[in-house]
Amino acid sequence: MKNRINRLVLKVSNGKIRFSEKAYIFLLCLLLSTFFWFLSSLSDIYTTTLSVKLKYNSLDESFILTEEPPKQLSFKARSSGFELLGEQLSLNRNEVEVNLQDAKSEKNNRFFILTSVVKPSIREELDADIELLDLESDTLWLSTEERLKKKVKVIPQVDLSFKSAYKLRSKIELNPKTVEVLGPKSFIDSLLEIKTVLYKAKNIDDSIKVKLKLIAPANVNGFRIEPEEVDILIPVEKYTEKQLTVPVKVNNEMSQNLIIRTFPDEVELTFLVPISKFNSLSASRLDAVVDYNKESSKSQKLKISLQNLPDYAVLRKIEPERVEYIIRK
Template sequence: MNAAAKQAKLSLKNNRKFKIFLFFLILTSIIWLLIELSKTYTSTVNFKVEYRNLPKDKLLQSKPIVNLEGVLKGPGFSLLKHNIIHKKLLINLKSITKGERTYYILPNNQLQNLNAQLTGDIELLRILNDTIFIDLGLNISKKVPVASNVSIDFKLGYNLTNELKFSPDSIVITGPKNNIDSIKEIQTKAISLKDIYKNIDLDIALILPPKTSNVQLSETKIHVKAEVDKFTEGRFLLPVEVINVPDSLKINPFPKEIEVIYQVGLSNFNKINKNSLSIVFDYKQYENDSLVKYLTPVIKQKSEFIASIKINPRQIEFLIQK
């Protein structure tokens, strides 16, 4: 029993000595580490890069490099902190230089500005990427029309009383000349409207043509409006009128009248009369081709409220009298 107690007492004593040894080992390591981190070192580090102050008449045609390697000098504490929290550097493009084929920046010429962006007692000695090439293009602007990409399916008996109205109907696009020159119009986002019987009033986004991500639009969306109405059919007879007949001739048409069948919005039906249309037959059709045996109608004038017209008959015979 005494031997067991002595053995336990010895084990406890040895364990206490080990803990004391371990404590001093850790303490010594921490002191050594603090001493080492307080010393000055140089280290190669990686920076994320952003570009500022692009000339107003220029535009980036491709994205420049976004990572740079630089040599930092400073206490180990500061270098360690930088490696944990990566610092972003801003490169000033005001000092951009035009070479024979492209533009470029010498970042080591901006060390004073770059060091001002660093915190603590770190010094940026140099950038290892001594030249950054920048692909710039001439930034131009031009006005282009907006093109509709709207499909409308109306409820039976309904239709537009006038054309879709865009606001604005044209926009200004800005970007590299090689992109801008090829753009003739800007389309709306494709949209399909179903079973429409009420007025249209909505905003539609505009879309860029493919491979033109560097192009900017003065508007990102447009407003679209149109009046929708229930349509009804009307008809009346009009006398046949032949124009451009020489004074020495007399034209006797057959038939003497034509029937006009038209579609009009119900709300505008009472606004339509025979004076809302002007339909003529042109004698020059025969003068230009003496083999012509019939004259076809020409709609000279039509009310904006009339959506469609059907003329019966579609052609007339005529007799020439001298």
């Protein structure tokens, strides 16, 4: 029996085993019969489950949805197989609007909408030959929260490296420095800042202007930043070394009858300054100060602190860092 089947289905040609002509005819007949059976089945009446996409609108501006509402609604429908198959394809391309003004309050910012409200809209989407039976859910649940708006500061995130002798001339400039954020009150209340995406640059030898997007927090429904990006200026300049001699000043002398004298009475200061500001930094605008009251009574030297140093200058060295002193009447 097995050999007979093999002879009907297979044949040998040029040493190769192939399907016989009878096998191909059999497969063709099988495919045609399956196809006609499928067409015949589609003409029968069926009850099946279809689904429609939902679109929500008309939410009060003072509230925000804190959880994703149901995105689709399933329902039972009855019609021929042809109609049901084509209808689901059509429903996949359309949406049924859900008016949030129809929502009813339960408690704690929980609302619900009876699906019977949207049933007429679903029926309008269906072909006239399709009978809408039951909706699989009788209620759409919604979670809302008060919407809050406030301004927060922007924090730039940068990873920079400079060519030799080049540095930031001043702080990175932002425009705007603050942005407006909108979102659920429980989240916005504790939000203090918004960061930019990370900006990386190497071997910098000139100022950089760039727009950076702001990072919105993940998984916070209804969160929005206005504007969504900021302009950033990274001021860069070549620096050079500058030395100044500054007299030592004494703060908080012991009394009017007692005078503190330091040795030496001047200190040498070494700075790095931008070339454009080289002549702007002078000894007259700087104060090298000692404070007797901040030192231990056993200390034989007073520490020098520098005051009124402009932002663009970088102090490299104070020589000496501490000075000897005597107290005279």
